Amino acid sequence: MQNKCGQFFTSYRQENRLFKTWFERFWLLVLFVGLILYPLCFDSYVLQLCMINIAIIAAVSLNVLTGACGQISLGQGAFVGVGAYAGVWFVQSGAAMLPEWMFVVFGGPFIPAILCGGLVTALVGMFFGIPSLRLKGIYLAIATLAAQFILEYVFLHWKSVTGGHSGMAVPAPEIFGYTFDTYPRMFYLTLACAVLMVYLATNLMRSKPGRAFVSIRDHHLSAEIVGVNLFWYKLQAFAVSAFMAGVAGGLWAHTARYLTPSPTFGIGLSISYLAMIIIGGLGSVLGAVYGAIFISVLPICLDLLAELVGGFFPELATPIKATKGGVFGLVLMLFLIFEPEGLAHRWRLIKAYWKLYPFAH
Amino acid sequence: MEHLLEHIIIGLALGSVYSLVALGFVIIYKATKVVNFAQGELVMVGAYICFAFTVQAGLPFVASFLLTLIFSVILALAIERLALRPLIGEPIISVIMVTIGMSAVLKTLVQLFWGTTKKNFPEVLPDVTVKIGGLPLEIEYIAAFILALLLFVIFSLFFKYSRKGVAMRATAFDQLAAASMGIGIKNIFAMSWCIAAIVSCFGGVIVGVIQDINTDLGHVGLLVFPAVILGGLDSLLGAALGGLFIGVLQKVCEGAAHEYLGLGGFGNVASFLFLVVILMIKPYGLFGTEEIERV
Incomplete structure (x- = not known):
């Protein structure tokens, strides 16, 4: 954590703050005011912004598991x-299973259903995390790859819950009688x-479990020796990560309003989440946010480019759109080779440069 | 199950393709400890290049096949030099992700050049059917099986007796010691990629001859993981046997699930369920090197 030279804390409370300076707080406020005003002033790209928010949740969740705890997961999409x-399911058929007080406190089935969906996902994640005690690195990656394929098959064939190949429609969420039926509301x-x-x-990463995750990633034997229970904390990492991924999924379902299992939740999605945290910077929460934004904006930019070029050379528009996957792969490779620590690291370097400018040394 | 024999024989043919892809995978892993998620895309590129030379350029099959081999060697060298060598010493996730990125790039390139429609290979082998166990079987399947067997024998002998093969095994065993004995580690890495590309190229052409090719062919690179894990990540024999076994398992489970449960397309999932079981009880596979570690 780099702070300004001459910034002195006089209490632990000041030091523990997430945003330590007025400068940071001010610009964060500006950012959120901008984000809140955006759907009111413009009506294009609001759906894409929703999907970016969801991608941020999913990328941050994977970052807890892979970036912080070092357990590679190729199954986050599933x-x-x-x-x-x-x-x-909890909004529609399973609502009867939820206790009455939840409806009163949360104003309808939506929030409890999303949370329960997260808990179910956490259980599934913990189940597929069990092999992580014995498996490391590539073997765990392959085990989670197996989870991806198995879950995808379940999505396709458990027709009573998922609607199978043809998919199913999802009603708009409702909280305290307020319906989130348009993209700006979502x-x-x-x-x-x-x-x-x-x-x-962020708070998880700077508390006891977060530190334990990082110690497991850095050296699992030393972690065990200093008293970190490997199995328990690995399972915890799987559970927390899957819970957050489940919440992202619930939001996804209610934003898209129509669910088809494949290829929506296929291996491609898992890979793009991994790409997000790598491009953003492994282990850094803010990095996952940057990465999610970057990877989500990339195809939009390619579409814009295709439109722009298509105005002059109409025959080039389709090939440019078709290169999306390849550009994604190329960007991923270039980042791994030239900037393995990701956007978060690059951003720190830029900040340090301007902080010291013009006296770089 | 009346079709059991049929499923087993078709499974063996499918398995021989798996064996070839697994062989390429294991060769790369053995020498360089790189887990190559782009193996399937190498197969796909091989198949399409061969298609281009045979159909689009109109060359005779043998000539185009040799040209395809040369092309895949060049491609493998380029991949090793440009993408993998800068990552030596990086964590495993970086290496995995670079091969995943590469697979996306290769797939897009193939789609740009040849489109996404199915392509048909010309008839290479005579249209003969052989009866095995009272079952008519096209000669392509038998050729695939024999070719896989042949390649496996050749590479086993290569690793056991040739100078380069011994050098590769030495590198796999201990890089530092091998380097200090005068083995060029970088050449070994490049060579293992070349061999893997050649083997995958054979796999691609076999798939092309058996059925038609499309851009989803790269998927086979992921489906081959159960075979590799069953055999052990660093064992050639394991790759060959694992490939055959997984091929049979897939076809038999698919047939059984279709007949008794009415589930379609169960084969791939069956092999992945099997993979999870192996990982739980014997993670280093049948013939893999066990890393023993007590915590």
Whole structure:
């Protein structure tokens, strides 16, 4: 954590603050005011902004597991899918199972259903996390790959819950009688959830479990020796990560309002989440946010480019759109080779440069 | 199950493709400890290049096949030099992700050049059917099986007796010691990629001859993981046997699930369920090197 030269704390409270300077707090406020005003002033790209919020939640969740705890997961996309289906099921058929007081406190089935969907996903995640005690590195990656394929098959064939190949429609969420039936409304809901989840993840990382995760990633033997229970904390990492992924999934279902299992929650989604945390910077919560934004904005930029070029050379528009996957792969490779510590690291370097400018040394 | 024999034989043919892809995978892992998620895309590129030379350029099959081999060697060298070598010493997730990124790039390139429609290979082998156990079987399947077997024998002998093969095994065993004995580690890495590309290229052409090719062919690189894990990540024999076994398992489970449970497309999931079981009880596979560690 780099702070300004000459910034002196006089109490622990000041030092423990997430945003330590007025400068940071001011610009954060400006950012949120801007985000809140955006759907009121413009009506294009609001759906994409919702999806970016959801991607942020999912990327931050994967970052807890892979970035902080070092357990590679190729199944995060499927976990998001589990959350999506479980959330919708709890809103529709499973609402009777929820206790009465939840409806009163949370103003309807939506919030409890999303949370229960997250819990179901956490259980599924913990189940697939059990092998992590014995498996490391590539073996765990392959085990989670297996989870991805198995869950995808379940989505396709458990027709009574998921609707199978043809998919199913999802009703608009309702909280205290207020219906989130348009994209701008969903944008505020997803934004609130994303902020909450990023806040939770940040605080998790600087509390006891977060430190334990990092120690497991850095050296599992030393972690065990200093008293970190490997199995318990690995399971915890899987559970927390899957819970957040499940919440992201529930929001996804209610934003898209229509769920088809494949290829929505396929291996491609898992890979793009991994790409987000790598491009953003492994282990850094803020990095996951940058990465999620970057990877979500990339295809939008390619579409814009295709439109722009298509104006002059119409025959080039389709090939440019078709290169999305390749550009994604290329960006990923270039980041891994030239900036393995990701956008978060680059951002720190830029900040340090301007802080010291013009006296770099 | 009346079709059991049929499922087993088709499974063996499918398994021989798996064996080839797994062989390429294991060769790379053994020598360089790189887990190559782009193995399937190497297969796909091989198949498409061969298609281009045979159909689009109109060359005879043998000539185009040799040209395809040369092309895949060049491609493998480029991949190793440009993408993998800068990552030596990086954590495993970086290496995995770079191969995943590469697979996306290769797939997009193939789609740009050849589109996403199915392509048909010309008839290479005579249209003969052989009866095995009272079952008519096209000669392509038998050729695939024999070719896989042949390649496996050749590479086993290569690793056991040739100078380069011994050098590769030495590198796999202990890089530092091998380097100090005068083995060029970088050349070994490059060579293992070349061999893997050649083997995958064989796999691609076999798939092309058996059925038609499309851009989802790269998927086979992921489906081959159960085979590799069953055999052990660093064992050639394991890759060959694991590939055959997983091929049979897939076809038999698919047939059984279809007949008794009415589930379609169960084969791939069956092999992944099996993979989870292996990982739980014997994570280093049948013939893999066990890393023993007590905590």
